[in-house]
Amino acid sequence: MKEAYHFTKPPQAHHNWCSSIWSISIPPSKSFVTWRLFNNRIPTDENLKTRGMALASICNLCWSNEESSTHLFFNCNFANSIWNWLSTQFGYYLDNASLQSLMSFSTQWSPQLKQVLVAGIINSISIIWHRRNKARFDNLSISFAQAIAKIKLDTSFTGNFSKLCARPSLLEFSILKAFHVHCNYSKTLQF
Template sequence: MPTDENLKARGLAMGSSEESSNHLFFQYSFSRAIWRGLGTQTGCGLDTSSITSLLLISYCWSPLVKEVLVACILNAISTIWYYRNKSRFDNIVFSLAHAMTRIKVDTAFTRDFSKLYAKNSMAELFLLTTFKVKGNYNKAPSITEVMWQAPSLGWVKVNSDGIAHGCAGHAGGGGIFRNSNGGFMGSFASYFNIQNHLYAELLGIYSKGGIVTIAHSKGWNLL
């Protein structure tokens, strides 16, 4: 950015009242007023000691709000630079209210491009509403109640599962046997070496030490 200090560093002769980036964006009275205003409107404590600290957004915010805050900060810097140039070269001075409106309007464009999600919180709703950004929210999880039902009298019920870590990969399986009262009757767990998911499921049933072998050895014919 061609501030006075950067132009001087490139060899251009500047006057004695050259500006620094730090002074222009963080110490200049107009800049300080903008950062105070944004801090109030966002409800965030903005650390304006440097651009690096300013962009350190708290991890407590959702991805969407972080994106909006970064956009707000960048638009504020852009606005300060634009107004500085209009004042210096065109002798046009804008009000603080005009600058804040420009930042908010530019930040609002985030809603047209972002697919990130916000948290369901009043703080985030307030911040997004301030910049007229519509919140994207994760859909509520679908919860399905699963209840274990005991087998009929005289029967044995077995619940089993097999899994492979990869396809193919290290695989294993296991199961648990219960009677009609839900009482524990036995269980097993086995390692099947390198298999895919389908073989892991089948080996849990038919392998030596699996469901069929155990039920047969115990005389559990009603399975």
């Protein structure tokens, strides 16, 4: 019975970054958008077409390509600007080819900084989706500066809510301060 079940439904690979998406310090509404993107459940025009809806498709952010999850979150000019800005903030190249490549970053950082980076990625995905929905349904345009301010604010909330510790390095201090996050340092033992 077990072999028949695995034949019809092969086991899926477990991604170790999934637990960081569902963190207590990241709002579930933001994590849910990232989870939907990972599972290809975002209702983009491409996904709606596969469900049988016939509609004309255009990306509401760049007005130049058909809307798909890959284009909207990774290839659109607005998305590329967000990922380039986030890379600059961390001083680390983020490969924005896919969600998997974004979430596979260096492990040299402290736990607090890693959580701030994950929060920055999740908040960036959320703001791209939010801007798309505002443009499509409300005919409103959120500027790049407004999007960056929202990402910083949401990432600051996550970083300041975190109980994880940072390393006492100038680089980590400057990155955390750029997001207005207070550094949590481990307490030293006193004799």
